[in-house]
Amino acid sequence: MSREGRKAAGPRKPCCMVSEILEEAGIDRERARQIRRQVLEGIILLCQWQLERIDRPPAADPGRKARHVSVE
Numbered sequence: 001m002s003r004e005g006r007k008a009a010g011p012r013k014p015c016c017m018v019s020e021i022l023e024e025a026g027i028d029r030e031r032a033r034q035i036r037r038q039v040l041e042g043i044i045l046l047c048q049w050q051l052e053r054i055d056r057p058p059a060a061d062p063g064r065k066a067r068h069v070s071v072e
Helices: 003-008 014-024 029-055
Strands: none
Touching: none
16 A cells, blocks of 8 residues: 555554554665664663672772863
């Protein structure tokens, strides 16, 4: 069914709209899984880093200011 035919059929489900957007962007199901996995692994790493920070003893100078780090 063409896009025009789908538009005439009535309102579409959000999942169908997302699938169409991904398809038009050239992102197939396997690539979407890779992206999802990378995002979840990143969240896990962030949580592990936060847990490590909690377990560390406080810095020697509590009045120390945050340092500025440039990001490229």
